[in-house]
Amino acid sequence: MTRESWSTQAAQLCIEGRAFIDGKLSDAHDSATFACTSPIDGRMLAQVARCGEEEVNQAVRAARRCFESGVWRDLEPRARKSVLLRWAELVVQQADEIALLETLDTGKPIADTTNVDIPSAAYCISWFAEAIDKVGGEVAPTSTHLLGLVTREPVGVVAAVVPWNFPALIAIWKCAPALACGNSVVLKPSEKSPLSAIRLAQLAIEAGLPPGALNVVPGFGDTGQALATHMDVDCIAFTGSTAVGRKIARYAAESNLKRAWLELGGKSPQIVLPDCPDLDRAARTVAHAVFYNTGQMCTAGSRLLVHRDIKGEFVERVLAAAQGYAPGNPLSPDTRMGSLIDASQVDRVLSYIQQGRDEATLLTGGLRALNGSGGQYIEPTVFDCPRADIALVNEEIFGPVLSVVTFDSLDEAVALANDTVYGLAASVWSADLSTAHETARRLRAGTVWVNCYEETDNMNFPFGGFKESGNGRDNSLHALEKYTELKSTIVKLR
Numbered sequence: 001m002t003r004e005s006w007s008t009q010a011a012q013l014c015i016e017g018r019a020f021i022d023g024k025l026s027d028a029h030d031s032a033t034f035a036c037t038s039p040i041d042g043r044m045l046a047q048v049a050r051c052g053e054e055e056v057n058q059a060v061r062a063a064r065r066c067f068e069s070g071v072w073r074d075l076e077p078r079a080r081k082s083v084l085l086r087w088a089e090l091v092v093q094q095a096d097e098i099a100l101l102e103t104l105d106t107g108k109p110i111a112d113t114t115n116v117d118i119p120s121a122a123y124c125i126s127w128f129a130e131a132i133d134k135v136g137g138e139v140a141p142t143s144t145h146l147l148g149l150v151t152r153e154p155v156g157v158v159a160a161v162v163p164w165n166f167p168a169l170i171a172i173w174k175c176a177p178a179l180a181c182g183n184s185v186v187l188k189p190s191e192k193s194p195l196s197a198i199r200l201a202q203l204a205i206e207a208g209l210p211p212g213a214l215n216v217v218p219g220f221g222d223t224g225q226a227l228a229t230h231m232d233v234d235c236i237a238f239t240g241s242t243a244v245g246r247k248i249a250r251y252a253a254e255s256n257l258k259r260a261w262l263e264l265g266g267k268s269p270q271i272v273l274p275d276c277p278d279l280d281r282a283a284r285t286v287a288h289a290v291f292y293n294t295g296q297m298c299t300a301g302s303r304l305l306v307h308r309d310i311k312g313e314f315v316e317r318v319l320a321a322a323q324g325y326a327p328g329n330p331l332s333p334d335t336r337m338g339s340l341i342d343a344s345q346v347d348r349v350l351s352y353i354q355q356g357r358d359e360a361t362l363l364t365g366g367l368r369a370l371n372g373s374g375g376q377y378i379e380p381t382v383f384d385c386p387r388a389d390i391a392l393v394n395e396e397i398f399g400p401v402l403s404v405v406t407f408d409s410l411d412e413a414v415a416l417a418n419d420t421v422y423g424l425a426a427s428v429w430s431a432d433l434s435t436a437h438e439t440a441r442r443l444r445a446g447t448v449w450v451n452c453y454e455e456t457d458n459m460n461f462p463f464g465g466f467k468e469s470g471n472g473r474d475n476s477l478h479a480l481e482k483y484t485e486l487k488s489t490i491v492k493l494r
């Protein structure tokens, strides 16, 4: 495919903007909509149903009805598995169309949505489908006059509130395990990227998921709030900013104490020790870790902590690698870095860059790019930071901005790495595996990469954060813990 052929396909795309409630597409009760535009060039993509409290109530009622009826929950596990596998298959069949929708909606490069986002979403559905008829409960160790069973039951109605940086993938990270366990789900995509969620829900029903099992209510923060405060939602699975995560925890506490699982922000360090095995590869990886997805990643390796002895030669290599991320049109298959999500995100990133010009040394980038395109682009940007107590080093920017901090000893590197309210991810580069392991242990982060970054065997590792990066874990069998209640059944024998 070429940029021209993707553009032609984009022009022919029939984009659905209605909500999806109880197995049917529907407008908001008051016909309210919001405009969904593309950050690639500002073009209007669709008018999308703006769901409010009324639609949230409808969706929760449909989800509850489905759950209580048992049509999904009480299916035998392998029957649920085959519906979910069919859903994964439909996503694979429609992958190009969904990837294109995601690229138009978010400005992600088409090479990423076709190779990463959508195939990974399909894989996640099939992974949890395959898991669900293989995980059982426990028989507790008891005295001989008792039989004790420890089982897991679905928690009920799950609300999933997700961000715009990986719209389809993060939605599926919540929906696949929740549905596999037998729950019903109400999904609220970000108002900045609502399109792929609607399409995915349509395919789920086509695959045989019963009406009400998966609902999509596009809207703004108030839509998420209506879900988080709802008295008949049993669990809220949230991915987004730490600021909104804090509100979600409060809404849960002040309503029905629903289970609140929070996957939040980060300011992840990449530590490069002087014995770093391959400076070229390390530098390319460091650049990728912060410029991939235009730096709009919760795990973005946005702090480079580098030993003074190798700083000069290493930073030079990082700057060379950064040149490979010059923003391009996301519909070109060779574009590695696309647009940011919207104008407000560009303003936010540029204000950090502006402040950074006073407090640090700009090494490359710092400007808007592709001016005249009508889109939202920023150059890959690197700052050399003289101190660690500045905003560039402490705050999540969520854009293509790398902050370099120099250290003189391993202890200092570990202290710098942990000196953050976040704890999502970290990396350490060293040729000495003992040093690498010892350092990994000392890092307060949910994921530590050694001599790599963002390496993952897809679903096999729990993903989530320490500290203010949140509490729950997506992916791996541990994700099932979020969507189930533990039950002890104790039988007194004769």
Ligand code: NAP
Pocket: 161, 162, 163, 164, 165, 166, 170, 188, 189, 190, 191, 192, 219, 220, 221, 222, 223, 224, 225, 226, 228, 239, 240, 241, 242, 243, 244, 245, 247, 248, 263, 264, 265, 266, 297, 298, 299, 396, 398, 424, 463, 464, 465, 469, 470
């Ligand atoms: P956000 O502003 O917190 O929004 C996340 C979701 O919450 C959106 O659907 C948003 O709706 C909704 N929302 C906003 N206010 C709400 C409220 N008062 N009550 C309930 N829901 C509300 O985050 P974002 O800007 O979309 O995403 C970027 C953030 O996500 C970054 O901080 C990033 O680190 C984090 N993130 C974390 C992970 C992880 O796994 N740890 C993964 C990806 C991203 P609207 O957008 O429609 O207003």
Ligand code: MG
Pocket: 036, 037, 038, 039, 104, 105, 106, 191, 192, 193, 194
């Ligand atoms: Mg959009």
